[in-house]
Amino acid sequence: QQQVKQSPQSLIVQKGGISIINCAYENTAFDYFPWYQQFPGKGPALLIAIRPDVSEKKEGRFTISFNKSAKQFSLHIMDSQPGDSATYFCAASMNTGFQKLVFGTGTRLLVSP
Amino acid sequence: EPEVTQTPSHQVTQMGQEVILRCVPISNHLYFYWYRQILGQKVEFLVSFYNNEISEKSEIFDDQFSVERPDGSNFTLKIRSTKLEDSAMYFCASRFDSSEQYFGPGTRLTVT
Numbered sequence: 001q002q003q004v005k006q007s008p009q010s011l012i013v014q015k016g017g018i019s020i021i022n023c024a025y026e027n028t029a030f031d032y033f034p035w036y037q038q039f040p041g042k043g044p045a046l047l048i049a050i051r052p053d054v055s056e057k058k059e060g061r062f063t064i065s066f067n068k069s070a071k072q073f074s075l076h077i078m079d080s081q082p083g084d085s086a087t088y089f090c091a092a093s094m095n096t097g098f099q100k101l102v103f104g105t106g107t108r109l110l111v112s113p
Numbered sequence: 114e115p116e117v118t119q120t121p122s123h124q125v126t127q128m129g130q131e132v133i134l135r136c137v138p139i140s141n142h143l144y145f146y147w148y149r150q151i152l153g154q155k156v157e158f159l160v161s162f163y164n165n166e167i168s169e170k171s172e173i174f175d176d177q178f179s180v181e182r183p184d185g186s187n188f189t190l191k192i193r194s195t196k197l198e199d200s201a202m203y204f205c206a207s208r209f210d211s212s213e214q215y216f217g218p219g220t221r222l223t224v225t
Binding site (some may be wrong): 042043044046091093095097098099103104105 | 117119144146148154155156157158161163168169171204207208212213214215216217218219
């Protein structure tokens with residue numbers, strides 16, 4: 001119940017294309033869903049986050065789509081660039097308690113020039 | 114821009130030795146966390162710390178692990194007797210009052 005499932009495991013996208021990464025969760029008590037970007041040898045960096053009261057959030061080229069009834073959320077990277085090549089993790093936490101993050105398994109994105 | 118810092122960046126130790134990993138969270142943050150990432154795997158929660166005490170810990174965080182906030186700025190993770198399987202990246206994270214957790218660059222722990 002605490003798991004967050006993420007797919008695909010890896011993704012290759014042409015420069016300028018759209019990258020789409022999907023996550024699903026079971027625990028309906030989750031109410032905060034961030035996405036983190038991680039470059040090799042670095043810590044996860046918060047990219048964008050959403051709460052269940054909205055179905056979509058956009059920041060620049062990054063958009064989170066959220067489907068509460070399906071318990072799914074996804075990250076869309078528009079106009080993907082080689083600099084976006086990194087590992088992306090979705091995560092979830094509950095607003096109660098001390099909000100530990102439960103991470104997905106990660107997606108390694110490669111944007112080819 | 115304020116950031117979480119961690120030292121050392123890489124620690125090599127022999128099995129059975131004690132290690133202390135250090136973190137300086139963002140200065141006005143109230144909640145502190147340690148996470149672990151075994152090479153190629155997902156990030157896993159270890160422990161959260163608030164108001165000078167552990168608020169939650171995972172099953173990974175057994176009696177060999179301890180955390181401390183010895184002063185107003187540092188937050189440490191101690192592993193008393195390291196095992197080979199403790200080899201991983203250890204990330205410190207902190208947050209103020211909102212849900213946004215900010216991660217440090219990590220310490221790579223190698224146990225030989």
